[in-house]
Amino acid sequence: MADLPIVTERRPFGKTGLEVSPLGFGGAPIGFLETERERVAGVLNLLLDHGVNLIDTAAMYRGSEALIGDTIGDRRDDFVLVSKCGHKIDGVDFEAWTPELITASINRSLEQLKTEVIDVMLLHSCDIDTLKKGEALDALLKAKRAGKIRFAGYSGDNEAAAYAAGLDGVSVIQTSINICDQRNIDAVLPETRDHDLGVMVKRPIANAAWKKLDDQPGMYKNYASEYTKRFAEMGLNPKKLGFEGAKDWPEIALRFTLSTPGVHTAIIGTTNPDNALANIRAAAKGQLPVEAYAAIRGAFNKADPDGKWTGQT
């Protein structure tokens, strides 16, 4: 691994004062796929050792928070920690999105993650009506005043994410942007820019939509199906984008997302150390050539002229 680059770039994370690496880690697959502890420890330590400094998880990603707390809880100063709450979770007997559930969920996250404070806590993709009601965000802000979280925010897409970006007290937005999911670029990023918010991109390599669905693991066969369909319809050709071939899709996809103005970090989910290494290499290569970026934007708009391909939660 001697030739493995260190991700040295840091991007200001909106008005939070935090500085984040363009490549982050998404903690959904390690939880949902019940990845073994040693493998998770290998992936997470590799990423931290090579300059990745943002880790994302959620209370409802099964064992994800506990795995992160267990494997890198002792390196807490090395990363910005993001989690999410609001859904019903095992062992917490309150209704989803209520202040009681949110408070109990944050307390459980602190325990599982073996930390005294979580840097960013996001409402986990509630609908716009729940946002408008206000009590869910108020519960996050109460946790902020109590010193349990440092910043509050929202993870979601389309109209709800654009609305959340304008709310007092919201500092961070997590939203889907990738080669097969581009509507949030115009629907959400103008709002995050106006309010100087930190922006983290979920599903940043489109769930590896170039793979056959049969080769996706477990629940990802269903979860990745919309992007797989879009990817086929877009008819992109890596050679026409200036790359060698299909092996370059992970790099093309990551660099597309990271070349989008207003994006601060892209949280790729992986359970595979080789893919973590490849993602570090790709992130260190910087912006996609402008022609390739424009071609991918053009292919998306051509395949979906009526704007039906909305942001996927």
Ligand SMILES: NC(=O)c1ccc[n+]([C@@H]2O[C@H](COP(=O)([O-])OP(=O)(O)OC[C@H]3O[C@@H](n4cnc5c(N)ncnc54)[C@H](OP(=O)(O)O)[C@@H]3O)[C@@H](O)[C@H]2O)c1
């Ligand atoms: N509503 C929400 O708040 C929400 C929704 C979705 C996602 N998220 C967050 O965003 C994170 C990222 O989204 P995601 O995990 O759904 O999708 P993603 O990061 O776009 O794609 C993950 C998939 O790509 C594969 N992969 C990773 N690196 C690769 C590489 N170099 N080459 C080939 N395949 C590669 C992984 O498989 P391997 O394990 O085999 O590498 C995994 O199946 C999540 O983990 C979660 O933290 C939040």
